[in-house]
Amino acid sequence: MNFDLTDERQMLQDGLRRFLRDKYTPDLLKQIADSETGTSSDVWDGLADMGVIGALFTEDQGGFGGAGFDVALVAEEMGRVGATDPLIDTGILGGGLIAALGTDDQKAMIEDIIAGTRQLALAHGEPGSRYDLSRVGTTVADGKLTGRKAVVVNGGAADTLIVSARTFGDVADQEGISLYLVAADAPGLTRRSYALTGGGHAAEITLDDTPGTLLGTEGQAFDALPTAHARATCAISAEAVGLMDAIRELTVDYLKTRKQFGQPIGKFQALQHRMADVLIEIEQARSAVINLAGHLEAEPAVRDVHVAATKTLIGQVARLVAEESIQMHGGIGMTEEYGLAHLAKRLVMVDHRFGDTLYHMDRFIALAVA
Amino acid sequence: MNLNYTDDQIAFRDEVRAFLADNLPARLSEKVKSGEELTKQDHEEWHAILNARGWLAGNWPVEYGGTGWDAVQRHIFEDEMTKAAAPRIVPFGIAMLGPVLMKFGSEEQKAHYLPRILNGDDWWCQGYSEPGAGSDLASLRTTAVREGDYYIVNGQKTWTTLAQHADMIFCLVRTKKEGKPQEGISFLLIDMKSPGITVRPIELIDGSVEVNEVWFEDVRVPVGNLVGEENKGWTYAKYLLTHERTNIAGVGFASAGLEQLKRIARLELSAGKPLIENPLFAARIAQVQIDLMAMATTNLRVISAAAAGQAPGAESSMLKVKGTQVRQEINALTMQAVGPYAMPFPSEAVDGDNAPIGPDYARAPTGQYLNNRKLSIYGGSNEVQRAIIAKAILEL
Numbered sequence A: 001m002n003f004d005l006t007d008e009r010q011m012l013q014d015g016l017r018r019f020l021r022d023k024y025t026p027d028l029l030k031q032i033a034d035s036e037t038g039t040s041s042d043v044w045d046g047l048a049d050m051g052v053i054g055a056l057f058t059e060d061q062g063g064f065g066g067a068g069f070d071v072a073l074v075a076e077e078m079g080r081v082g083a084t085d086p087l088i089d090t091g092i093l094g095g096g097l098i099a100a101l102g103t104d105d106q107k108a109m110i111e112d113i114i115a116g117t118r119q120l121a122l123a124h125g126e127p128g129s130r131y132d133l134s135r136v137g138t139t140v141a142d143g144k145l146t147g148r149k150a151v152v153v154n155g156g157a158a159d160t161l162i163v164s165a166r167t168f169g170d171v172a173d174q175e176g177i178s179l180y181l182v183a184a185d186a187p188g189l190t191r192r193s194y195a196l197t198g199g200g201h202a203a204e205i206t207l208d209d210t211p212g213t214l215l216g217t218e219g220q221a222f223d224a225l226p227t228a229h230a231r232a233t234c235a236i237s238a239e240a241v242g243l244m245d246a247i248r249e250l251t252v253d254y255l256k257t258r259k260q261f262g263q264p265i266g267k268f269q270a271l272q273h274r275m276a277d278v279l280i281e282i283e284q285a286r287s288a289v290i291n292l293a294g295h296l297e298a299e300p301a302v303r304d305v306h307v308a309a310t311k312t313l314i315g316q317v318a319r320l321v322a323e324e325s326i327q328m329h330g331g332i333g334m335t336e337e338y339g340l341a342h343l344a345k346r347l348v349m350v351d352h353r354f355g356d357t358l359y360h361m362d363r364f365i366a367l368a369v370a
Numbered sequence B: 001m002n003l004n005y006t007d008d009q010i011a012f013r014d015e016v017r018a019f020l021a022d023n024l025p026a027r028l029s030e031k032v033k034s035g036e037e038l039t040k041q042d043h044e045e046w047h048a049i050l051n052a053r054g055w056l057a058g059n060w061p062v063e064y065g066g067t068g069w070d071a072v073q074r075h076i077f078e079d080e081m082t083k084a085a086a087p088r089i090v091p092f093g094i095a096m097l098g099p100v101l102m103k104f105g106s107e108e109q110k111a112h113y114l115p116r117i118l119n120g121d122d123w124w125c126q127g128y129s130e131p132g133a134g135s136d137l138a139s140l141r142t143t144a145v146r147e148g149d150y151y152i153v154n155g156q157k158t159w160t161t162l163a164q165h166a167d168m169i170f171c172l173v174r175t176k177k178e179g180k181p182q183e184g185i186s187f188l189l190i191d192m193k194s195p196g197i198t199v200r201p202i203e204l205i206d207g208s209v210e211v212n213e214v215w216f217e218d219v220r221v222p223v224g225n226l227v228g229e230e231n232k233g234w235t236y237a238k239y240l241l242t243h244e245r246t247n248i249a250g251v252g253f254a255s256a257g258l259e260q261l262k263r264i265a266r267l268e269l270s271a272g273k274p275l276i277e278n279p280l281f282a283a284r285i286a287q288v289q290i291d292l293m294a295m296a297t298t299n300l301r302v303i304s305a306a307a308a309g310q311a312p313g314a315e316s317s318m319l320k321v322k323g324t325q326v327r328q329e330i331n332a333l334t335m336q337a338v339g340p341y342a343m344p345f346p347s348e349a350v351d352g353d354n355a356p357i358g359p360d361y362a363r364a365p366t367g368q369y370l371n372n373r374k375l376s377i378y379g380g381s382n383e384v385q386r387a388i389i390a391k392a393i394l395e396l
């Protein structure tokens, strides 16, 4: 048993933490929030230079990491500063699917991704599909796609979209789903981009006879999706733990400095116990992420138990941490200007990607209880 | 023990219901339902409609132009208002200041201000909290120093709800620095157009702008604007708080919220079936509905005690805590019900296109969830309420 980071990972963590702490000033966050894309190309270039995007890929794929613990480490650091950069979308989902399914030609794109010169997004969910991975109504005929894709994170900034479509079967069948690479400026494709709660942008995407290039085997792409989602879930869960740590620090500082009734409010036992509970739950969340990261490469049946367990717990703890920290701040915790707002919103929204507590509790019951 | 309304109360409820059906502009109830921020004009329009019917001041006696309703009638009225998605009555003039002036104000103040509140001539806001004085309100430091026929006011208030619309602010100010902090506070009425007042809006976590900082720099306030006696303001403020805390449980809001939650959970599909049929989610809705049913009766118990002449006391603290827990849980479940479409920031497309992103019902829940974190913070935080319960009811 050893919970220490390897030397390489320790170096990556130290470097990334320093880089993000310097970059992610309140000014930058505001600048990003006000920007048209919801990202900062300056930060993205820096991440690429440091090899942070490459850390999401294995050596075989052209990267220098790619294991569950690499993904978790990077994402947790991003969470610590409330970063909104689309590592999950471009790197883990986009790059990961191309690495898993692409032809050699298509895989050449990974080099650009690692270099930071290409943005991707997975356009899979549709209006009404909620978190169901197999529900795909977008149609395809002669390599041309028609349909609607919902809340495509990074969809507005992406150069290339990975779009799912149904080649055959019923709307909820796993069989019959295909993936396509679609250029963002392809004919018939329209995007409506908007800001997300907690930062970043997403787009509603409409495809009308839009040409795409097949990625993987026609009608047989489904199996790649749970794998990509498991990795993304690991990342967003680790990001959540980073957010929780940052929120905890902010709140403990506040409890120590804010005075009411002649003493720091952290002296009130009612709040001490609440904060102690928050700490206990954050450590539960941290362990859950370690469980998932450690089983990310396990066989799907084992991996998926951890995906479901971790994401359920993360969603629960996220809500607790966000709500308790706002409450213990009082009015100041309600303001957009104070740093907590961004972090808390980002944390709460973690439950709205890759399946919420309900979805994963159901899955966990099916996989490990029933 | 009888849990039902009397015939008279039922007749009253039907009268209110019919009035709302005929007079509540659909434009306003649509806004309330969608969670859109109401403008000043919206509020004024609705106040004027209620005032024309004589129903604006449910908590005022008839002699001052109020309804003279008892606590049960007020409850029925508020309940019907929320069910109809009517804009809430802005509380600062009607619910808060009015009763204080009636009890402690001079004849001139009553004659001048009370009709103006009803007619919508003055929009009031509440200037209690300061950056350093929240839960510990008595530590407030905004000063008022007497100079001839004026008080000179200096300091800062914060979290002042809707001060951006206000003509007048009722403030707690420090008039004496010696002795117990509570004994040096006065209750002052200040014209917001006075030179030296600056209002700065504060953006809240959901992007709404409903609270403000208010600065006072050598603001001259006529001594005639002092309510009651100098240094007795704390007593008046506490009296006001008992009024602020009527309808504190928010049963009507919770019921309306529960309906909205169920409506969304019927429309949202999870694995091809309505979300409301998911046993895990149904159990959570059931839990909050069970809590609400019991709380509604607790609320009525307190209300009928009040109708029988008992002043609402520490029981209102109990209702505040439970009421906000129920409402916040409903908000959280509603946001969860919306699924991925809860993510768009409430709710602006970057290209300025105002059409909703996702289904119509997805627009409001995230903002409501975030905004209603305030429920357990303001009006005496839930921690403060628990301390009151421990002290006043449990005598710990």
Ligand SMILES: Cc1cc2nc3c(=O)[nH]c(=O)nc-3n(C[C@H](O)[C@H](O)[C@H](O)COP(=O)(O)OP(=O)(O)OC[C@H]3O[C@@H](n4cnc5c(N)ncnc54)[C@H](O)[C@@H]3O)c2cc1C
Pocket: A258, A260, A261, A265, A268, A270, A271, A327, A328, A329, A330, A331, A332, A334, B125, B126, B127, B128, B129, B131, B133, B134, B135, B136, B158, B159, B160, B161, B162, B211, B374, B377, B378, B379, B380, B381, B382, B383, B384, B387
């Ligand atoms: C949306 C909104 C609207 C508002 N509108 C108005 C308005 O119109 N006019 C106005 O005057 N004020 C208004 N307020 C202010 C509100 O009344 C205060 O926010 C509230 O009194 C809490 O004070 P605070 O924010 O300074 O928090 P603090 O008092 O600093 O409290 C911080 C935390 O410490 C806890 N705490 C404090 N003391 C204790 C204790 N002894 N034991 C245990 N826990 C404790 C609190 O419960 C809270 O969790 C508004 C606030 C909000 C958020």
